[in-house]
Amino acid sequence: MIHEMQVAIFDLDGVIVDTAKYHFLAWKRLANSLGFDFSEADNERLKGVSRMRSLEILLEIGGLSLDDAAKARLTDQKNDWYVESISRLDRSEILPGATEYLQRLLGRGIKTAIGSASKNTPLILDRLGITQLFDVVIDGNSVSKAKPDPEVFLQAADALHIAPEYCVVFEDAEAGIEAARRAGMGSVGIGSPGTLKDADVVVAGLWQLVLLG
Ligand code: BG6
Ligand code: MG
Numbered sequence: 001m002i003h004e005m006q007v008a009i010f011d012l013d014g015v016i017v018d019t020a021k022y023h024f025l026a027w028k029r030l031a032n033s034l035g036f037d038f039s040e041a042d043n044e045r046l047k048g049v050s051r052m053r054s055l056e057i058l059l060e061i062g063g064l065s066l067d068d069a070a071k072a073r074l075t076d077q078k079n080d081w082y083v084e085s086i087s088r089l090d091r092s093e094i095l096p097g098a099t100e101y102l103q104r105l106l107g108r109g110i111k112t113a114i115g116s117a118s119k120n121t122p123l124i125l126d127r128l129g130i131t132q133l134f135d136v137v138i139d140g141n142s143v144s145k146a147k148p149d150p151e152v153f154l155q156a157a158d159a160l161h162i163a164p165e166y167c168v169v170f171e172d173a174e175a176g177i178e179a180a181r182r183a184g185m186g187s188v189g190i191g192s193p194g195t196l197k198d199a200d201v202v203v204a205g206l207w208q209l210v211l212l213g
Contacts, residue, residue: 003165003166003186004166005110005166005167005168005186006110006111006162006166006167007110007111007112007113007156007157007160007162007166007167007168008105008110008111008112008113008167008168008170009112009113009114009115009153009156009157009167009168009169009170009185010102010112010113010114010115010134010169010170011048011114011115011116011169011170011171011172011173011176011190012114012116012118012121012124012125012139013047013116013118013172014047014095014172014173014190014191015095015098015170015171015172015190015206016094016095016098016114016130017089017093017094017095017098017124017128018093018094018095019086019089019093019124020047020172022082022085022086023043023046023047023082024040024043024046025081025085026078026079026081026082026085027043027046027054027058027078028043029078029081030055030058030074030077030078030081031058031061031062034062034064034074035062036061036062036063038058038061038062042058042061044173044174044195045057046058047172047173047174047175047176048117048147048148048171048172048173048174048175048176048179049117049146049147049173049175050117050140050146051075051078051079051119051140052071052075053146055071055074055075055078056071059071079120082120083120083123086120086123086124086127087127089124089127089128090127090128091128091129093128094128094130095205095206095207096205096206096207097205097206097207097208097209097210097211098206099130099133100206100207100210101206101207101209101210102130102133102134103133104210106133111135111136111160111162112133112134112135112136113134113135113136113137113138113156113159113160114134114136114137114138114139114156115138115139115152115153115155115156115169116138116139116140116152117139117140117143117146117147117152118139118140119139119140119141120140121137121139121140121141122137122139122141125137135160136156136159136160138152138153138155138156138159139152142155143155146175147173147175147176147178147179148175148176148178148179148182149179149182150179150180150182150183150184150185152179153167153169153179153180153183153185154183157183157185164183164184164185165184165185167183167185167186168185168186168187168188169183169185169186169187169188170187170188170190170206171187171188171189171190171196171199172189172190172191172196174195174196174198177189177196177198177199178198181198186200187199187200187201188200188201188202188203188209189201189202189203190202190203190204190205190206191204192204
């Protein structure tokens with residue numbers, strides 16, 4: 001049975017704000033500093049995935065194996081570069097249609113949530129002045145299991161006291177679409193249908209949903 005959406009859960013990076021490119025650039029810089037290259041195609045595997053798990057995938061691509069202390073130093077280094085980029089973020093980097101779509105949902109009485117793996121979520125929302133557009137924010141600071149585990153989305157549904165089948169997840173990452181499916185939620189892929197094959201619906205950006213009304 002198909003249920004009408006009562007809660008819209010948004011991934012942050014690559015759905016609401018154009019930060020996915022800064023994650024990519026910081027990982028690429030780290031890979032280059034370790035002596036190997038890292039392509040945009042490789043980067044698809046890191047989208048939606050936690051910081052430490054992302055490093056492990058990156059090291060696998062480079063054929064390197066390091067101890068925990070070295071891995072912690074490298075994730076700190078990547079995050080320093082990333083935070084340096086996002087400290088200059090401004091509202092022009094909110095993705096097209098995101099603010100309009102969120103306002104439209106709130107006007108219709110639909111609850112909104114962030115469900116992101118990023119520990120930098122509060123910093124980004126604050127910098128862009130959009131924290132108040134979300135009824136609930138669940139991020140990498142409150143979850144213990146990374147996407148594709150459904151924990152982040154289930155926590156959002158729980159916080160809003162709504163059953164998963166009334167929630168729809170908006171995601172640009174394959175891992176996030178898989179997490180939505182495992183949570184028993186509908187999914188809207190943001191990006192290309194070729195990459196987000198398992199999403200219920202795929203659009204190029206939230207602006208397309210604004211167009212549809
Ligand atoms: C996700 C991004 O939203 O957050 C990943 O898609 C990123 O690329 C992950 O690794 C963790 O983010 P952060 O900011 O905590 O390093
Ligand atoms: Mg994302």
